[in-house]
Amino acid sequence: MEVMAKVAFCVYTAVIIGGSVFAVASSSLVRALVGLITTLVGVAGMYMLLASPFMAFMQLLIYVGAVSVLIFFAVMLTRAESGGDEASGAPMKTYVFGLAATMAPAAILGWLILTRPVASIAVPAEVSIKQLGEGLLGSYFLPFELISVILMVAMAGAVLLTWEKRGKK
Amino acid sequence: MNEFIQNLIPVVIAVVGSMVWLGINALVLVYCERKFAGHIQRRPGPFEVGPHGVLQTLIDGLKLMGKQLLTPDNADGFLYWLAPILSMIPVLLLFMPIPYGPVLTGMQVNLGLLLILAFSSFNGLAVILAGWASNNKWGVLGAARAVAQTVAYEIPLLLTVLAIAFMTGTLDLTEITAQQAGHIGNWFIWKQPLAFIIFLIAMFGETNRAPFDLAEAESELTAGFHTEYSSMGFGLFFMAEYGYMVVICSVCSVLFLGGFHGPIPGIEGWWWMLAKTYALLFLMIWARWTFPRVRFDQLLNINWKWLLPLATFNLLATALIMKL
Incomplete structure (x- = not known):
C-alpha cells in the first residue's frame, strides 16, 4: 500500500501543479478559473491521502461547488474580453520578479525539510467527524467561534456596502 | 500489491454496475417520460418502434451517436467539450454509497451522504462551463440562471439533510437505513414531514427539472445551456440529468422512506428501494407535465423566502427536540 500512496501523492502533486500552471498561463479568465478548480480538486485528493475524507469532501462541496461557481458568476458579469490588457505579454522584469516571489518560499520550505527531516512518517489515523466536532467545540472552542464572528462581520459588511449604493440611486 | 488488487476488485465491480444501472435507467426513464407525457396530454406517445x-x-440513442459532433465558431473548444464529460463522470461515483439492498451496496462509506453532496456539485459547474463556452447568448443566460438556481436550492437541501444527520448521528447511508428498520412507522417521513416536503421541492430545483427548469426553458432560451450541443454532447447532458434524478430520488427514499425496508417487518430487499425510487421519479415526471414553468423571480422567492427559513426552523426544532 505504501507504494500506492506514493503514486497517489505524485498524481495529486501533478494535478495541483498542472492546474496552477494552467491557471497562470491561460489568457482567458474562465480557463484560469478551470485551472484553479483543478488545483482545488488536487488539494482535496491530498486531504484524502492524509486520511481526512471529511475535509476532502468539504473542500469539494464548498470550493468546487460554491466558491468557484460564484467566482464564475463574477467573471461572467464583468464580460472580460479574451484580447484585453492581460492577454499581451509582460516585460521580462515581471517574469523574473514573479519567479523570485514563488521560488523564495519554496526554497525556504525545501531547505527546512531537507535539513530538519520529520522524525517518523506514521500512517495517518482517520479522525471521525464525532472527534472533529468534539475538538472544535471543546479544546478549540475560542478560535472556532472567532472565525464565525469574522465571517459574520464580513457578511454584514458586504450587505452594508451594497445597501449604501442602492440608497444613492 | 496483492492486497491492493483484492481491494480494487469490488470497486471496479461497483463502478461497472453503476454504469450499467445508469444506462438502463436513462433508457427506461426517457421512454416512461415520453409515454407519460403522451397519456397526460391524451395522445399515445411513441408507438411505432417495437410494441x-x-x-x-x-x-x-443510436441516432444520437451517429450524428456529427459540431463545435460552434469562436467557442472555447477545450471547455466546450470538457463540460459534458464533467457533467457525466461524477454521476457514476454517486451511486456507490447508496444502499440499494442489504447486500447490494457499492461501497459502504462513512461519509456517504457528504460524498454524494460533494460530487453532485460538479454538475452546476459543468452547466455554467457549457453555457459560457458555447459562445451563445442563450447559453450564457441559461448558465447564469443555473448558477443562481443551484446555489440557492443547495442550501435548503443541505439543511434538511443536516436535520436527518442530527437525528441519526451519522452520515452513513447504510446506517441511516438501518435506523429505519421494522415497520412503516419508523420511517423518517413521520418524524421529519417538513424536511421531506422541503427536500422534495429542492429536489426539482437542484436537478433543473420542470417546473423549475429555467436553465433550459425552451420557450425563451431555445435550450439554454445546451443549445449548441449536438450528438452525444447533448446525449451526455441528457444522461447526466436522468442520472442525477435517479440519485436524488434514491437518496430521498433512503433518508425519508426507509430505503430497502418494507412497510411491514420481515420482508426487505432491493425491490422496495426500486419501487420507492421509481415512485418518486414518476412524481417528478408527473409534475413536469402538469405544472407550468414558474417565472425566475418566483423561483428564487420560493427558495429564499419560504424554503430557507422553513428549513432553518426545522433544523433548530430538530436540535431542540434532540436535546430534550
Whole structure:
C-alpha cells in the first residue's frame, strides 16, 4: 500500500501543479478559473491521502461547488474580453520578479525539510467527524467561534456596502 | 500489491454496475417520460418502434451517436467539450454509497451522504462551463440562471439533510437505513414531514427539472445551456440529468422512506428501494407535465423566502427536540 500512496501523492502533486500552471498561463479568465478548480480538486485528493475524507469532501462541496461557481458568476458579469490588457505579454522584469516571489518560499520550505527531516512518517489515523466536532467545540472552542464572528462581520459588511449604493440611486 | 488488487476488485465491480444501472435507467426513464407525457396530454406517445414503442429510446440513442459532433465558431473548444464529460463522470461515483439492498451496496462509506453532496456539485459547474463556452447568448443566460438556481436550492437541501444527520448521528447511508428498520412507522417521513416536503421541492430545483427548469426553458432560451450541443454532447447532458434524478430520488427514499425496508417487518430487499425510487421519479415526471414553468423571480422567492427559513426552523426544532 505504501507504494500506492506514493503514486497517489505524485498524481495529486501533478494535478495541483498542472492546474496552477494552467491557471497562470491561460489568457482567458474562465480557463484560469478551470485551472484553479483543478488545483482545488488536487488539494482535496491530498486531504484524502492524509486520511481526512471529511475535509476532502468539504473542500469539494464548498470550493468546487460554491466558491468557484460564484467566482464564475463574477467573471461572467464583468464580460472580460479574451484580447484585453492581460492577454499581451509582460516585460521580462515581471517574469523574473514573479519567479523570485514563488521560488523564495519554496526554497525556504525545501531547505527546512531537507535539513530538519520529520522524525517518523506514521500512517495517518482517520479522525471521525464525532472527534472533529468534539475538538472544535471543546479544546478549540475560542478560535472556532472567532472565525464565525469574522465571517459574520464580513457578511454584514458586504450587505452594508451594497445597501449604501442602492440608497444613492 | 496483492492486497491492493483484492481491494480494487469490488470497486471496479461497483463502478461497472453503476454504469450499467445508469444506462438502463436513462433508457427506461426517457421512454416512461415520453409515454407519460403522451397519456397526460391524451395522445399515445411513441408507438411505432417495437410494441407500444418500447424500442424508441434505444433507436434514438443510436441516432444520437451517429450524428456529427459540431463545435460552434469562436467557442472555447477545450471547455466546450470538457463540460459534458464533467457533467457525466461524477454521476457514476454517486451511486456507490447508496444502499440499494442489504447486500447490494457499492461501497459502504462513512461519509456517504457528504460524498454524494460533494460530487453532485460538479454538475452546476459543468452547466455554467457549457453555457459560457458555447459562445451563445442563450447559453450564457441559461448558465447564469443555473448558477443562481443551484446555489440557492443547495442550501435548503443541505439543511434538511443536516436535520436527518442530527437525528441519526451519522452520515452513513447504510446506517441511516438501518435506523429505519421494522415497520412503516419508523420511517423518517413521520418524524421529519417538513424536511421531506422541503427536500422534495429542492429536489426539482437542484436537478433543473420542470417546473423549475429555467436553465433550459425552451420557450425563451431555445435550450439554454445546451443549445449548441449536438450528438452525444447533448446525449451526455441528457444522461447526466436522468442520472442525477435517479440519485436524488434514491437518496430521498433512503433518508425519508426507509430505503430497502418494507412497510411491514420481515420482508426487505432491493425491490422496495426500486419501487420507492421509481415512485418518486414518476412524481417528478408527473409534475413536469402538469405544472407550468414558474417565472425566475418566483423561483428564487420560493427558495429564499419560504424554503430557507422553513428549513432553518426545522433544523433548530430538530436540535431542540434532540436535546430534550
